[in-house]
Amino acid sequence: MTIRNAATALVVLLATSLLFWPDSGDQEEAVPAGRKEVIFWHFWGGDDRRVVQDIVARFNRSQNDHYVRAIAMPGNNLDLKLFLAVTGGRPPDVINQDDPIVADWAARGALMPLEEIATRQECERLREWLFPAAVDLCEHQGRLYGLCNGLDIRALYYNNTMLKKYGLTPPRTIADLDRIAEEIPANDLPASARPGNSNGGRRIRFGYLPDARRLWAWAIVFGGRWTDDHGKVVLDDEANVRALQWMTSYSRKYGPRTVTAFRQGDQSLPGKSFPLLAGRYAIVMDGQWRTRDIAAAQKREREQGQPVTEYGVCPLPPPPGGRQRAGWVNGNFFLLPRGAANSEGAWEFMKFWSGFGGHEADAAQTCAEGGWIPVSKAVVDQPRFQAFLREQPLFREFVALAAEPFQKPTPVVPGAPFLYREVVSTAESAMYEDDPPAARVLLQRAAKNVDRHLERFNRKRSPAP
Amino acid sequence: MNTGASSTRRRHSRRIATALLFIAPWAVGFLLLVLYPFAASLYWSFCEYDLLSPPRFVGGANYRRLARELLAGEGFGRAVWNTAYYAVASVVLSVLAGVGLAVMLSWKVRGQAIYRAIFFLPSVVPTVAAAVLWMWLLDPGGGLVNHWLTALGLPAPNWFKGVQEAAWPPDWWSGRAAFGSKDALVLMSVWGVGNFMIIYLAALGDIPKSLYEAAALDGAGNLRRFWHITLPNLSPVIFFNVVMGVIQAVQAFTQVYLVSEGRGAPAESTLMLSLHIFLAAFQNLEMGYASAIAWMLFVVLLAATAALFHSSRYWVHYQGGSP
The missing domain is CATH 1.10.3720.10 (MetI-like)
Incomplete structure (x- = not known):
């Protein structure tokens, strides 16, 4: 046999063996007799996926009627896959999402409102049971199109050791925050050798720097709004403009190119670690998940016999006339695709996970294991979650903020993904361009774009002439 | 004569059928995966279409x-x-x-x-x-x-993170030009x-x-x-x-x-x-x-x-x- 024949035979053998390759483990498990399958799509990976598998296993053990099969898929094209599945008539029974798409998908008819699967009394109870932010995230035109199972809250993390070193205290007003940004030195060189002085010195630290993506939060803190009383999107509200002007003042002061370069440096930290821990800032805005990183860093310091750096968490400080304990919230929520085969089973699973309807203790365990903020006070009050809060004191502030009325999401309107990108892009223009138009002009321009987009969207939904 | 002509025709059409059979995989692929999307996208460009509902004709x-x-x-x-x-x-x-x-x-x-x-x-x-x-x-x-x-004493641009454009407007003499994301x-x-x-x-x-x-x-x-x-x-x-x-x-x-x-x-x-x-x-x-x-x-x-x-x-x- 020549080498060529041998190679051909090998290729044929490999190709044939692929045909008989056994299915992977997750697909082989059969649905127990007498139970209906619930197909659940999610995008969790890493440690979180183990928590998800555990919840699914607990639910399946608790059930006689339904059996959940969790399918993890990449998050970036989950939307498209869902739409193709809906169009093809075989959608999953339930999916989990965290993008501002509820109203958009609902208006396109891809989602089933909870009112169609739960009784009216149950829905009313649910609204009272949930934190206001958890209702806001899933409500469109007076109906709930999803059930929130975890909230993401942003607050300011501060390095208290650093603040104390320079005689500063955590900020309670925006003026305090500006003063901290002003007084934390750019590096540890003697004052005469710092940037801004003729003899230079590289900047290794900022007291604080606003992030363009967080205009969503600062606008609310400044007393602004993203929708009017009729639910119409408002971008150029006077307080929104003031918030953007304040964010832009940092770029004007330090130079947009310096600010951009320094921000990019945060992305280059090993393992995308928390810039606060690297000492690059005295104060950083971030979500509750960073409490784990801080606990781990402090543990490392203790083990290495180093002095333990003190960190704290505080709400976003308002300017005069602004809002206390306000900010931007997002979260994870379950959605019921229209046309699914087993929406009843999906609804049972959603309640089990979020804790509604007598599942509070289970949900408390889930939230404690995942490090997630519960969506209801009834879950927060469970002993298991209280024990978790005792172990993670910084987490407590986030949970307290979750119950506040001015933790507002990106408006739940059709076209919200476009709206989100437009606002972030506007803030980037204002903060990072060399000679940007005024904040007001930029927001007005964005408002016009968004109005046009929403108008097109609504025209599409109106009946054909 | 007639018999000969018809057998030539038969042979000819059999050869055409064989040829068509051979190019069928390519032809089917071309029709379904190239020509159809090409034509469909032309039609859709005159429609409003969101995948979930049927396309609606909206002219230009x-x-x-x-x-x-x-x-x-x-x-x-x-x-x-x-x-x-x-x-x-x-x-x-x-x-x-x-x-x-x-x-x-x-x-x-x-x-x-x-x-x-x-x-x-x-x-x-x-x-x-x-x-x-x-x-x-x-x-x-x-x-x-x-x-x-x-190290060479030159300005450090923000590259992918910069909104600047080095080539336009061409204001290198002002000292403000910088390389940005497109550059x-x-x-x-x-x-x-x-x-x-x-x-x-x-x-x-x-x-x-x-x-x-x-x-x-x-x-x-x-x-x-x-x-x-x-x-x-x-x-x-x-x-x-x-x-x-x-x-x-x-x-x-x-x-x-x-x-x-x-x-x-x-x-x-x-x-x-x-x-x-x-x-x-x-x-x-x-x-x-x-x-x-x-x-x-x-x-x-x-x-x-x-x-x-x-x-x-x-x-x-x-x-x-x-x-």
Whole structure:
């Protein structure tokens, strides 16, 4: 046999063996007799996926009627896959999402409102049971199109050791925050050798720097709004403009190119670690998940016999006339695709996970294991979650903020993904361009774009002439 | 006679049937995967279509929207500007770098093959790997490029994170010009010039020695020989590479998606046409509008290619006359 024949035979053998390759483990498990399958799509990976598998296993053990099969898929094209599945008539029974798409998908008819699967009394109870932010995230035109199972809250993390070193205290007003940004030195060189002085010195630290993506939060803190009383999107509200002007003042002061370069440096930290821990800032805005990183860093310091750096968490400080304990919230929520085969089973699973309807203790365990903020006070009050809060004191502030009325999401309107990108892009223009138009002009321009987009969207939904 | 004719006909039709059978896989694939999407997208470009509900005919509304955005410099207009900037800069620089490298690599020096391999290597690096590599190299804070620029006392641009454009407006004398995200993409595309360079090298080998000998006898120096012999003889290949380069640049997607957080960041400075199509189609679910952009892209590419062909008669020289 020549080498060529041998190679051909090998290729044929490999190709044939692929045909008989056994299915992977997750697909082989059969649905127990007498139970209906619930197909659940999610995008969790890493440690979180183990928590998800555990919840699914607990639910399946608790059930006689339904059996959940969790399918993890990449998050970036989950939307498209869902739409193709809906169009093809075989959608999953339930999916989990965290993008501002509820109203958009609902208006396109891809989602089933909870009112169609739960009784009216149950829905009313649910609204009272949930934190206001958890209702806001899933409500469109007076109906709930999803059930929130975890909230993401942003607050300011501060390095208290650093603040104390320079005689500063955590900020309670925006003026305090500006003063901290002003007084934390750019590096540890003697004052005469710092940037801004003729003899230079590289900047290794900022007291604080606003992030363009967080205009969503600062606008609310400044007393602004993203929708009017009729639910119409408002971008150029006077307080929104003031918030953007304040964010832009940092770029004007330090130079947009310096600010951009320094921000990019945060992305280059090993393992995308928390810039606060690297000492690059005295104060950083971030979500509750960073409490784990801080606990781990402090543990490392203790083990290495180093002095333990003190960190704290505080709400976003308002300017005069602004809002206390306000900010931007997002979260994870379950959605019921229209046309699914087993929406009843999906609804049972959603309640089990979020804790509604007598599942509070289970949900408390889930939230404690995942490090997630519960969506209801009834879950927060469970002993298991209280024990978790005792172990993670910084987490407590986030949970307290979750119950506040001015933790507002990106408006739940059709076209919200476009709206989100437009606002972030506007803030980037204002903060990072060399000679940007005024904040007001930029927001007005964005408002016009968004109005046009929403108008097109609504025209599409109106009946054909 | 009749029997013979009919058997010839039978044989003939059997041969046609066999031929059709052989090309069937390709023909079916072409019809289903190329022709149908092509025709469908043309129809959809006159519709509003969000995947979930049937397309609704809206006449020229999507094209009117494109015209309005083009004039206002928003959305499509922004994407056209970004794409044109990138295409012109990357094609011009690729031709200069490609021809320059090819001429130098044609010199008979020790280790010629090694140099050729080194300059060709970047073009075999997958786009994703190249994008990640360049994001590291051009990191404004910790990147190697800015490290060396700073060491040399030169300004350190923000590259992929900067909204500035080095080439426009051309205000280098003001000291405010800086490289931004599109310039970084151009740099990355010029780095992968190896494919074009290899074609130039092959074409250089085809130039008859006798031309150089004759020029040398007439006393032409190196520069004059390059200008009057090398360049004219390379022009058909330069023309080919310019056409291919324009098409590739206008369709650039993968690297743009990766460096721009998938949304044209910062501040839409990397919102190229293909990314704009992607966002319109799969984020905003505006399939009709996205199809209209795709068709405009097709028309623009066709027009650019036709213009290049038209201009070629003035600067492309074929040995032995026009083909």
